[in-house]
Amino acid sequence: MATALVTGGTSGIGAEFARQLASRGWDLVLVARDLSRLDATAAELRGLGRRVEVLSADLGDRADVDRVAARLEDPAQPIDLLVNNAGFGVHTPLTSTDVAAHDAAFEVMCRAVLVLSGAGARAMRLRGRGRVIIVSSTAGYMTMGGYSAVKAWATSFSESLSVELKGTGVGVTALLPGWVRTEFHQRAGIRSSSIPNAMWLSAEHLVAACLRDVDKGKVISMPTVRYRVLFWLVRHAPRSAVRAASGAISSSRRKPVEQ
Numbered sequence: 001m002a003t004a005l006v007t008g009g010t011s012g013i014g015a016e017f018a019r020q021l022a023s024r025g026w027d028l029v030l031v032a033r034d035l036s037r038l039d040a041t042a043a044e045l046r047g048l049g050r051r052v053e054v055l056s057a058d059l060g061d062r063a064d065v066d067r068v069a070a071r072l073e074d075p076a077q078p079i080d081l082l083v084n085n086a087g088f089g090v091h092t093p094l095t096s097t098d099v100a101a102h103d104a105a106f107e108v109m110c111r112a113v114l115v116l117s118g119a120g121a122r123a124m125r126l127r128g129r130g131r132v133i134i135v136s137s138t139a140g141y142m143t144m145g146g147y148s149a150v151k152a153w154a155t156s157f158s159e160s161l162s163v164e165l166k167g168t169g170v171g172v173t174a175l176l177p178g179w180v181r182t183e184f185h186q187r188a189g190i191r192s193s194s195i196p197n198a199m200w201l202s203a204e205h206l207v208a209a210c211l212r213d214v215d216k217g218k219v220i221s222m223p224t225v226r227y228r229v230l231f232w233l234v235r236h237a238p239r240s241a242v243r244a245a246s247g248a249i250s251s252s253r254r255k256p257v258e259q
Helices: 012-023 035-046 062-072 100-127 146-164 184-188 203-216 225-236 239-253
Strands: 003-007 027-032 052-056 081-084 130-135 170-175
Touching: 003 012, 003 062, 003 100, 012 027, 012 035, 012 081, 012 130, 012 203, 027 035, 035 052, 052 062, 062 100, 081 100, 100 130, 100 146, 100 170, 130 146, 130 203, 146 170, 170 203
Parallel strands: 003 027, 003 081, 027 052, 081 130, 130 170
Antiparallel strands: none
C-alpha cells in the first residue's frame, strides 16, 4: 500500500490532506510538533482503516529535520508522496532589528522544504516514481513582507525541482492557496473579516482540487477559476500596481492595536 508523509498534518490544510489521502486508501506518516494532537489525529485516521505513523518533530530544529529526512529515505519503508505543508504567518517588519521570526520562517518554510524535498525526491527517483507537493501561497505573487518573500521562494523552488526531476517518474506540484477557512488566520493574527466572502475557499475543496492536479501531473495548482483569473491579472499587472495593492491589503488585514 502507498504511503504519504505530511508535515503539519494535525491542523488546517495538512489535516485535510491526511483525511483525503486516508479516504483514498493511503497509509500515512504524520509530522508535527504537538504529540498529543498527532496522537489524536492518528486515532481518527486509523478509524478509517489506515496505518498511521506519527513523528514528532520541530522543523525549525535542524536535527529534527534530519530525522524526518532519514525517514523519507528509509528504503525499508518507502514514502510515495511527500506533502510539505508546515508553515505559519510572518508579520515582523522587514526592517525590524529582531530577525528571529524571519529566521524561523526560513528554517521551516525554506530550508526544511529544501532538505525534505531533496530527501524524498532522491528516494523516489531511485524507485522511478513518486510525488512531492509543496504548499506555497498566492501571497508569493504579492509583496506583503516576509511571508510573500518566503512563498515566492517556495513556488520558484517547486518549479525548479520539477525541471530537475523531469523524466525520472517523480512529479512536483506547488499548491498556491488563497484565503482558506482554517485556524491559520486566527493563529497568524489576521483580520479575516476584511476579506470578501467570495474569496474564501474550504480546505476540503482546495485539497481535492490539488490532488486532482497532482494526478494530472500539474506543476502549479491554483484551485478555482476566480483565483486563476485574479492572479493571471496580478502576474501581468505593472509591479507598481501590485505593490500598491499589496500595501492596501496588508493594512486592512492587520488587527487594530489595543490601547
